[in-house]
Every structure is written in C-alpha cells, then in structure tokens.
Amino acid sequence: MAVHKIGVLTSGGDASGMNAALRAVVRSGLDHGLEVWAIHEGYRGLIEGGDKVRALGWSDVGGIIHRGGTIIGSARSEEFRTRDGRLKAARSMLLNGIDGLVVIGGDGSLTGADLFRREWPDLLGELASAGIVDAATAARHPRLTVVGLVGSIDNDAAGTDMTIGADTALHRITEAIDAIGSTASSHRRAFIIEVMGRHCGYLALMGALATGADALFIPECPPGDADWESGLVAALNAGRAAGRRDSIVVVAEGATDRQGVPITSERLRQALGAGLGEAVRVTVLGHVQRGGAPSAFDRNLGTLMGCAAIDTLLSGDADERSLVMGIRGNRVVRIPLEECVADSRQVNECLAARQFDRALELRGTSFNDSLRTFNTLVKALPHPPRPGQRRLRLGVLHAGAAAPGMNAAVRAAVRLATDDGHVVLGVRRGFPGLVAGDVAEMDWMSVNGWAPTGGAELGTSRDTPAGPDFYAIARTIEQHALDGLLLIGGWEAYAGAHRLFEERANFPAFNLPVMCLPATIDNNLPGTELSIGADTALNNIVSAVDKIKQAAAAEQRCYVVEVMGRRCGYLAMMSGLATGAERVYLHEDGVTLNALVKDLEMLVEGFRTGKRLGLMIRNERANDVYDTPFMCALFEEEGGRLFDVRQSILGHLQQGGDPSPFDRVQATRLARLGIRRLAGQAAAGQMSAEFIGMVSGSVAFGSFEDYPRLIDAVNRRPRQQWWMGLRSINETLARPAPRNGRPPDAGDLSSS
Ligand code: ATP
Numbered sequence: 001m002a003v004h005k006i007g008v009l010t011s012g013g014d015a016s017g018m019n020a021a022l023r024a025v026v027r028s029g030l031d032h033g034l035e036v037w038a039i040h041e042g043y044r045g046l047i048e049g050g051d052k053v054r055a056l057g058w059s060d061v062g063g064i065i066h067r068g069g070t071i072i073g074s075a076r077s078e079e080f081r082t083r084d085g086r087l088k089a090a091r092s093m094l095l096n097g098i099d100g101l102v103v104i105g106g107d108g109s110l111t112g113a114d115l116f117r118r119e120w121p122d123l124l125g126e127l128a129s130a131g132i133v134d135a136a137t138a139a140r141h142p143r144l145t146v147v148g149l150v151g152s153i154d155n156d157a158a159g160t161d162m163t164i165g166a167d168t169a170l171h172r173i174t175e176a177i178d179a180i181g182s183t184a185s186s187h188r189r190a191f192i193i194e195v196m197g198r199h200c201g202y203l204a205l206m207g208a209l210a211t212g213a214d215a216l217f218i219p220e221c222p223p224g225d226a227d228w229e230s231g232l233v234a235a236l237n238a239g240r241a242a243g244r245r246d247s248i249v250v251v252a253e254g255a256t257d258r259q260g261v262p263i264t265s266e267r268l269r270q271a272l273g274a275g276l277g278e279a280v281r282v283t284v285l286g287h288v289q290r291g292g293a294p295s296a297f298d299r300n301l302g303t304l305m306g307c308a309a310i311d312t313l314l315s316g317d318a319d320e321r322s323l324v325m326g327i328r329g330n331r332v333v334r335i336p337l338e339e340c341v342a343d344s345r346q347v348n349e350c351l352a353a354r355q356f357d358r359a360l361e362l363r364g365t366s367f368n369d370s371l372r373t374f375n376t377l378v379k380a381l382p383h384p385p386r387p388g389q390r391r392l393r394l395g396v397l398h399a400g401a402a403a404p405g406m407n408a409a410v411r412a413a414v415r416l417a418t419d420d421g422h423v424v425l426g427v428r429r430g431f432p433g434l435v436a437g438d439v440a441e442m443d444w445m446s447v448n449g450w451a452p453t454g455g456a457e458l459g460t461s462r463d464t465p466a467g468p469d470f471y472a473i474a475r476t477i478e479q480h481a482l483d484g485l486l487l488i489g490g491w492e493a494y495a496g497a498h499r500l501f502e503e504r505a506n507f508p509a510f511n512l513p514v515m516c517l518p519a520t521i522d523n524n525l526p527g528t529e530l531s532i533g534a535d536t537a538l539n540n541i542v543s544a545v546d547k548i549k550q551a552a553a554a555e556q557r558c559y560v561v562e563v564m565g566r567r568c569g570y571l572a573m574m575s576g577l578a579t580g581a582e583r584v585y586l587h588e589d590g591v592t593l594n595a596l597v598k599d600l601e602m603l604v605e606g607f608r609t610g611k612r613l614g615l616m617i618r619n620e621r622a623n624d625v626y627d628t629p630f631m632c633a634l635f636e637e638e639g640g641r642l643f644d645v646r647q648s649i650l651g652h653l654q655q656g657g658d659p660s661p662f663d664r665v666q667a668t669r670l671a672r673l674g675i676r677r678l679a680g681q682a683a684a685g686q687m688s689a690e691f692i693g694m695v696s697g698s699v700a701f702g703s704f705e706d707y708p709r710l711i712d713a714v715n716r717r718p719r720q721q722w723w724m725g726l727r728s729i730n731e732t733l734a735r736p737a738p739r740n741g742r743p744p745d746a747g748d749l750s751s752s
Contacts, residue, residue, distance in 0.1 A: 003100035003145055003313055005035040007053065007093065010070040011042035011077075011105035011112075014290060015151040015165025017298030018070040018104050023061040023580075024306025025102050027733045030058055032314055037098055041073040042105070043080035043112060049092030058737035063553075065299055065580045066546045068168070068292050074105070086116055090123040093144070094133045100145040102309045104164070106152040107341050113146045114322045114337045120144040146322040147309045148337050149302075153290055156200035158343030158362075159335035160326025161697060164305065166202065167297040169289045170661040171539075173207040176285055177248060178452050178658060181211065184246035185449075187279070190236065190272055192249045194265040194284040199348050202367065203289070204252035209374045210664040212411070212451030213248040214239055216374060217255035217263050219351050220360040220367075228257070232268075233275030238380035243445050247276070260354055293546060296538040297662065299578040301327060307729055308332040329697025330529055330722055370665065373672050377415050382444050385421035392417075392483040392682050394675065396442075397427035397434060398460035400490030401655060403519040403533025405663035406456040409488045411447035412671035418444055422679055425480055430461035430489070431496050435472040439480050451668075454536075454658050460489060464496040473500070474509035484513045484682040486675055490520025490531070491716050494691060494707065501689040501704045513681040514704075515674045516691040519667070521655055524568035526710035526718040527702035528693020532667045534570065536660040541575040544650055549579070549613060555644060558603055558614030558635055562628045562649040565619050568717040569724075571654070572619035577730045581617040582606075584730060587715065591623035596631065600638050606736050607643045614643065666694070673699050 008025045010018050022038075029036040038056045039045050045052030064071050079085035093099070103113040120143060128138040150157040155166035173195050184191045193213075197203040201218025208216040215232055217223070225231050236247040249272070255263040265282045272280045294302070305325040312318050312325065312334060322337035343362075350359035360368060385391055396413055398406055414424045426446075428438040450457060465473055477485075485500075487493040497516050504510045518525040521537035541563050552559050561581075565571040569586030576584035583599050585591050603614050618628060628647050636645040659667070674692045681688050689704035702710065712719055 003034065005037065005096070005098050006100035006102060006313060007037045007039045007046070007098040008102040009039035009042050009046065009104070010072055010074045010151065011103060011109035012074060013106065013152065014069045014074045015153050015163070016068045016168035016290070016292065016294035017164040017302035018151045019064040019067050020294060020299040020302030021104050021149050021151065021164060021306040022070065022072060023065055024303045024733060025309055026056045026061045027058060028307045028310040031732050032310060034310070037096060038072045042075040042077060042109070043089060044075040044077040045073070046089040046092055047077065047079055047085050049095065053092060053096050065578070066293050068294060080112055083119070086119060087123050087126060089116065090120065091127055091132055094124070094127065094137055094141060097141070099141045099143070100313050102147050102149065102313070104149040104151040106150065106154070107157065107344050110148040110150070110324060110337055111341050113148060114341070117144045117146045117322050143319060145313055145318050146337070147312050147318050148322060148324040149305045149309055150324060150326070153203070154197050154200045155202040156198065156344055156347070157326070157340055159324070159340045160333070161328055162301060164298055164302050167301070167662065168292065168295045169196065169203055170206055170210070171295050172289045172292060173203055173285060174210050174661040176283070176288065177207060177211040177213065177250070180283060181246060181248055181452070184248060188245055190247040190249070190276055190278060190280045192251060192265045192268045192272070192280065192282045194251050194253055194282070196285070196289050197252050197254060199254045199351055201252045201255070204250050205367065205370055205374065206661060206665055208250040209370055209668060210451065210661040211248070212377070212449065213250045214244070214378055215247070215249040216378070217251040217268070219252060219254040219256060220356060220363055221371060222256055222258045222356055229271035230275065233272060235380065236272070236276060242380040244448060258354065258356070293543070295660070296542040296574065296578040297535065299542070300574060303577060303729065303733065304332055304726070329694070331696065369669065373412065373416070373668055376419050377412065379419070382415065382419040383421065389421045390683060392422040392679055393425060393481050394422055394484045394486060394678060394682070395425045395427055395439065395480065395482045396458070396486045396488065397430055398456050398458055398489045398519070399430040399464065399487060399493035399496050400460065400462060400520055402456040402460050403490065403521050403531070403655070404454045404536035404657060404659035405532035405667035406460070406488055406519050407450040407453045408659060408664040409517055409519060409532060409667035409671040410458060411450040412668040413486055413675040414442045414447045415444060416672050417675050417679060420676070420679060425482065426458050429459035431463050431465045431469065431473070432461050433459065434476050435465065435469050437476045437479060439476060451664055452658055454656055462492050464492045465499055470503055470507055474507045477509040477512065482512060484515070484678045486515050486517065486678055488517040488519050488671070490522060491524060494525060497689060498704050498707050511687045513678055513687060514689040515678040517670050517674050518691065518693055521571065522565045522568050523570040524566065524717040525691070525693070526707065527691045527700065528695065529722050530666070530694055532663050532670065533659070535662040536657060537564065537571055537654045538574055538578070539660050540654045540657055541571060541650060542578045544653065545575065545579045545615070548648055549615060552646070553613040556607060556612055557644045557646060558616065558639065560616045560618060560628055560632050560635070560645065560647045562618050562620050562647065564650070564654050567619070567621045567715040568721070569619045570721070572617050572622070573723055573726065573730070576617045576734070577726060579615065579617070580734050581615045581730070582734050583616045584727070585616070585618035585622040587619055587622050588721070588724060591626045593626070596626065596634060600635055602736065603635060603639065604642060607639070611736070670699070677701065
C-alpha cells in the first residue's frame, strides 16, 4: 500500500457538496484500512498544526451529507504561498505521520498542493538537517502523494464537465431569477442580475438559458458593437413591442467590453435607465449563490469523487504526479493536476489578452452550443423565412406522464424551428390529440415564459395508439400536411413512436421522420443515460428526505421512504446515494425475506448502540408482495420499543414543481439538436425514426429499428443501466461504523 495515513482539507471558497466529498474520503479511506485525518481551516490549519490536525472516525462524518459549506472549515492562507509556510506545513504532516493528501478546492488550492508535493523532498531534507524531524521519520515519508477534487462554484476547471458546488449555485441563481421574474413582469420592469463566476461565464450563461432571460453578458463573449448599449436598449424594446412584460439582463461578475473595461451592473443600469424609459432595478446575488443545502447532483458528485480519490491514492498512480478527479458524462476520470490547472489558466490568460474568441473556444462545445442557443432563443422575433425556402410543417406532442422540463423543450423546439423558417404545430394531450386532430400552429410568442414552468402546457396522455387510432392519426398527419413529428415524453412516447414505425407498411402517412426526446422522471428509456425531469424529481426526493430525517432523528425512528420509478430503480438508487440511506431496495435486485431480516438485525444493532435515525429508500415496485406497509410492519413489530417505524410514500410531489436548472438546460439542448436533425431529415426526404439522448457526456441518436433489443419490455426499463454500478458505493458509505472503527456516538444523528 502506497500510503497509510492521509490528510484531507478543504481550501479556498467553500462549495456545496464539499461535505459529501469529505464523508466519502473518510469512510472509503477507513473502509480500505487507512487512517484519515482532517486538516481544519485548509492550509492555514496545516501550518498551525496542533489540534487543527485531527483523526476522523466513521461517525464524525455522519449527518453531514445534506449540509452546505464544509464542516472542517476552509480558509485562504498567504503563508502557504511562501516556502517558509510550506516548510511548516511539511513539519506538521511529518509530526502526524501523514503521507497522502486529498485537497478539495479551486485551482489555487490545487496549484498549492502540487507545488507542495514537488518540493516535498527538499522540505524533508531541510527539516531533517535542521533536526526538526529525525532521520527515521524522514526515511518513512520519502514522498507526498496528492489527489485533488475540484470544489468551486465557478465550474471553471478544464478536463471535468462539472466542479463540486456549481450545480447548487445554479439552483440558487435559477430560484432567484425565477422569483425576480415574477415581480418584474407584474410591474413591467427591467432587472439586472449580477451572478458570480469570476472569469468564467458558466453560471451566468446557464442561469440565463434556464430562466429564459432576455440579455446576457459574460467574460468570454463581450458585445461586438462599440455602441452595444444602444443595441441592448433596442433589443429589449423590441421584446416589449412583441409582448414581453419584463426584461431580465444577466451579467457575470467578470464581464467586460472588448477593451477589457468591466461591464458592471451599475454601468448597465445607467445604459438602460437612459434608453428604456422605465424603472431599472439591480440585484447582485452575492453569497446566497454559495450557500444552502447541496443539490442531489453535487452530493453524488462529491461522493463519487471522494471515493475515486481514495482508489487513486491506493493505486499508486498518484505517486509520481498529482491527479485531479473529474467527471465526463457520468464517469469519473483522472486528470494530471498540472494539466488541469494549466488548461484552466489558459482561458484566463486569453481573457486578459483580450483573445475572446480563443477563450470561448477553450470553454468547449457544450458551452458554445448553449451560448448560440441562448442567442437565438432570446430574440424578440424570429428571422423571416428565406426567399424560396421550403417551410417544413413539424408536429410536436408529449406522451407519458408530465415531466419537469417538457415546457422548456417545447419552447426551444418551437423557437429554433421557427427561426429556421419552419412551421411548428402543437398537438394537445398527446396521442389522443393526434387522433382527434387537436392541432394548432405555435408561434414565437406562444411559448413565451415557458422555460421555468413545470408540468406540460401542451397537455399529455399515457395512451399509446392502437387499432383504429392509426387511421385517425394518418388522417391528422395528412390533413395538417406534417413533414415530421417530434415526441417529447416517456415510455409511452417511445412505445407509440415504435408502433407508428411498425405500421409504416400499412399507413403510408407514417412515412415521415420521427424524433423522440426522453422526458420522464423515471429515467427508464433506452439510448440515454439521463432523461429530462429525472434531475428535478431527484432533487424533490432529496429535499423531502432531508426534512423527514430531521424530524425522525428527534424520536429514534426508522423511515421507509417509497419513491417512484415504476420498475426502474434510478430514483431510488440515486436518492439513496444523495441522502445516505442505509438500504436501497430496487426491483432490479429483488427483495427477499432473508435480506429484510438481515436489515432488521442491522437496525436493531444500530439503535442499540446509540443510533437515532434509520433511513431505507425503496422503489415503488421493488417487490409487490413485500411492499412498503409490509416492511414497516415487520420492522415496527420486531423493533419493539427500541425504535419506531414510519412509512413515507412521496407520491406526486416527485413529479411536480419547477424544473431544475439541469433539466431546463438539458431539455433546451436536446430539443435544439433533435428538431434540427428532424428538419434536416424531412428536407432530405429521409424517413428515419430515432431517439436522442446523452451517452457518455455526448449527444447520441438511436434508431427505432434497434429499440426492441435495447429494452426490457416486461419491466419497462432499458437493458443497460449505467447507475447500477454505483450500488456498492452506497453500500459501503452508508453502513454503520465497521467493527474496527469507532462505533456511532451520541452526536451522530444517523449512520448516514
Ligand atoms: P476558489 O476557486 O473558491 O477561489 P481557490 O482554491 O482557487 O478556490 P485561492 O484563494 O486561489 O482559492 O487558493 C486557496 C489557497 O490555496 C490560498 O490561500 C493559498 O494558501 C493556496 N494557494 C493558492 N495558490 C497557490 C500557489 N500558487 N502556491 C501555493 N499555495 C497556493
């Protein structure tokens, strides 16, 4: 084993999800037989040593996964920037016998860690020759192994799709802009909203895209015109003339003009005040963006990265060079720290040198796509069709249960297709609407304000077409001269599209291109790792479980929480991971009486030794016989007076509410790519039937020819479910303290 005793610290600005990462580092480390020591207050604490460096037990990181910030404190340390400071830090590492370091922080913190590692042999020599550490100690710690986790709300690190804390910050920003939007439209006001991100426009861009803001200023894309202020006023006035009731301008704190002069919210206020002739208000969001409970994504990201950090330390791969854990698609990747920091800094250097195009290019494809999409969606009115252009008639409809993000997808599809010169026809209430011919043209303003709303404005239905429906559907397609169909929905949308595809030989009208967009909270569709709506549902579950845990801990209670998903365990599995549930019951695994008895024994043992809360999450269809009431009755009866048991069936609250920022952005992205491909195929006379999705972080298209072999039709889920590989992580981290660790103590609210 390369290392025996490791230190973990959080440094720089705090970010939500750091606690989840800390918990994972500690528990995964202990599980592998390491000693894990917390270094409180970042590098400052390391330099100070003493009680700032303390061993952590299993239960010390219980009950923290849902808390924002970092329980071991973070700080900035000027002293660590000096060699003398790092010499003191090395001394305290050696005195405590620590030879591996997990650093959770931004690029500054990671740079400092890498420098520390490279200097280690020198620092060691100096301490040994000064007699501060003895030769034997020096010989035992010839090198320092460093692994980094990027904890930063800015999402400015190269090589990883997301940094810990960025998604939560986006939640805060989106909530704030949604709230401001309602007051702005009541009073017909203009609002300027300043968001964080330092030199990175990610939070501003995604916040603006998710909320349907009307203008955006980010560091990577300064306005092109010298007289951009007049252009902005004209664009906002045009929006008003087209029927918008408010104007929301989002500005990143690092935005500048082409000369590098900051575009501050105050500068914008003056520019708008003079030109708009109406009240202009400024809101600087500030530190609310850092705070609050971490989103489900950030908890799981922190957890996965924390576990990966331990695996990396133990593998020896970080012995010769520091490595940073990143995520691409849904997979953890390791990036050489030097490369990650250098690539991230390169963007800042380009910005400082006013090479904006290069900076934008370095931000990557998805950032650039999102910016282009925003620039189209934001227009007051679409481009008129080009002279002589063939105007395609594209139908759009939902099928399956409503999923948060459906409206954002329709809005994007309608606007982007209209801007390309086509006509979009909305079908009300899904397939029954298509049967009944309930079809109407949708124009640019018909989807105004749809980006932030939950539910499905177009209406949806779980019915799939059969028998006589096909004649009626063929008639509707012909009557409205549809050239293509965009279906945005869940299992029923895919099943329905497949039925139409199969019936092509019998109904010539069905020979038109069809595109399905995955939108269901169940995340049970083939061809995509994530469907629109699943992230919102996950966050709904996680915030409900947070509340349940709080109440339960006061009364020595075990909760069995039932979540949706039909026979697909995605929501149960991922909410279990994000809330630290002791057990997750999935249909995929089955439930046996033997397993329930073992779980019961675990509960009894836990409550006997001081545990105050039990949390089990089960998928609604995990087992139809051993259902939630049965499990509760079993645990309650056998738990006797040791603990109470309650069930909580979360029901439809999981499906409702405003979509999460991720779902809005994802819906917009998939709708843009889906409708453009559909239009391209219709124009080229291609009769494809496809579904779009995200696979390994990239957009992918699948064909309905392959659909039957990709699904488990009986259980209504895809044959491949990437997240099943995460079960062992939850099983390790959420179990009670191991026998060789410290038992749960009174301060520990749960083993979670
Ligand atoms: P955030 O993104 O939230 O600002 P950060 O990690 O980039 O986080 P910084 O203030 O840049 O925040 O760095 C945090 C600490 O890391 C510094 O106070 C300092 O102790 C250490 N550090 C940063 N840069 C270096 C460096 N070049 N050499 C040594 N230590 C450094």
